[in-house]
Amino acid sequence: MRIDLRNLGKTYDGDRWAIRGLDLTIPSGSICGLIGPNGAGKSTTLRMLATVMRPSEGEIQFDGRPPEVDDAELRRAIGFLGDGNPLYKHMSPAEYLRFFGECFRVPDKELAAAVEDMLVTFDLVDKRDAPAGSLSKGMRQRLLIARCLLHKPRLLILDEPADGLDPRGRSELRTILLRTRERGTTVLISSHILRELDDLCDQLAILQQGKLVVAGDVADIIERYEVRRFVYELRILPPTGPEGAGSERAREVLVGHRALIESSGFEDGCETITAQIPGGEDRMADTLAALVAAGVRVVTCSRVRSRLEDVYNRLSEDRVN
Numbered sequence: 442m443r444i445d446l447r448n449l450g451k452t453y454d455g456d457r458w459a460i461r462g463l464d465l466t467i468p469s470g471s472i473c474g475l476i477g478p479n480g481a482g483k484s485t486t487l488r489m490l491a492t493v494m495r496p497s498e499g500e501i502q503f504d505g506r507p508p509e510v511d512d513a514e515l516r517r518a519i520g521f522l523g524d525g526n527p528l529y530k531h532m533s534p535a536e537y538l539r540f541f542g543e544c545f546r547v548p549d550k551e552l553a554a555a556v557e558d559m560l561v562t563f564d565l566v567d568k569r570d571a572p573a574g575s576l577s578k579g580m581r582q583r584l585l586i587a588r589c590l591l592h593k594p595r596l597l598i599l600d601e602p603a604d605g606l607d608p609r610g611r612s613e614l615r616t617i618l619l620r621t622r623e624r625g626t627t628v629l630i631s632s633h634i635l636r637e638l639d640d641l642c643d644q645l646a647i648l649q650q651g652k653l654v655v656a657g658d659v660a661d662i663i664e665r666y667e668v669r670r671f672v673y674e675l676r677i678l679p680p681t682g683p684e685g686a687g688s689e690r691a692r693e694v695l696v697g698h699r700a701l702i703e704s705s706g707f708e709d710g711c712e713t714i715t716a717q718i719p720g721g722e723d724r725m726a727d728t729l730a731a732l733v734a735a736g737v738r739v740v741t742c743s744r745v746r747s748r749l750e751d752v753y754n755r756l757s758e759d760r761v762n
């Protein structure tokens with residue numbers, strides 16, 4: 442499902458805007474990450490996308506058409522995990538999933554298999570008949586996400602889904618979301634933990650204080666900001682004798698060339714140094730020549746690509762500056 446947001450805005454009190462002037466297109470079948478600090482307007486945007494809250498201004502189009510009033514057909518095509526989803530404490534996972542399957546009109550003959558599939562996928566088979574109130578926080582979260590996927594939505598909206606999940610649960614969620622995209626479902630996911638979205642999203646929208654800061658294809662965004670950031674990792678062999686140049690000498694040469702050393706370590710018999718080189722590739726070529734001339738035994742010198750986190754930090758710095 443393709444989503445178009447045009448000049449979308451929401452004010453809760455008619456005075457302050459939780460989000461305003463949001464223009465965004467999310468291509469069908471992509472995973473779009475919504476990133477922003479607390480209060481940026483992520484949950485508000487997702488609630489409007491899930492059609493559980495009306496925009497104060499602007500419009501949302503789903504596959505090119507705005508929702509109708511109480512659009513049950515559209516809602517059945519959406520799976521939504523909002524913030525604050527109560528479970529029914531006395532209902533077991535199997536009962537809970539069956540109940541929501543019926544609400545979403547999953548055909549009777551498919552429902553039992555769909556429930557079973559979700560219990561297996563979200564590792565809840567052992568707890569299938571236990572009251573939800575007795576589940577751990579992570580299990581409850583898995584059950585809530587399972588509920589959103591049970592009816593095979595065409596649009597999946599997850600507000601901070603990794604909350605409460607342990608590292609294994611987070612990694613499994615990632616795999617499930619990638620599989621969901623393969624089925625052609627559009628996925629929207631919010632988080633303020635950037636590492637969770639790195640390597641998962643193909644689209645990104647960064648919100649700050651109710652405004653869109655940057656949006657688009659993740660690779661393009663990283664590429665755009667990468668141009669201004671040159672970080673290299675050097676692998677250096679130990680010196681051949683006591684007079685030889687080792688990592689200490691390498692550091693001196695790097696600092697002499699105004700490099701900013703970010704980290705260093707030891708790997709596979711080599712010292713590693715990661716450094717930011719001001720001025721880009723020309724400067725790195727000169728610095729490398731100087732290292733070799735100083736007798737430093739450089740084995741490899743490779744550029745370290747930015748991660749989403751670097752881009753986000755860079756954007757925040759720009760705004761503060």
Ligand SMILES: Nc1ncnc2c1ncn2[C@@H]1O[C@H](COP(=O)(O)OP(=O)(O)OP(=O)(O)O)[C@@H](O)[C@H]1O
Pocket residue numbers: 453454458459460477478479480481482483484485486524633
């Ligand atoms: N139900 C509400 N009533 C009044 N104001 C609200 C309501 N929900 C959110 N807001 C306000 O709207 C703004 C955006 O909040 P929102 O929850 O959308 O941000 P968020 O990016 O999801 O934040 P978080 O990461 O903390 O969940 C905030 O100033 C918040 O106080």
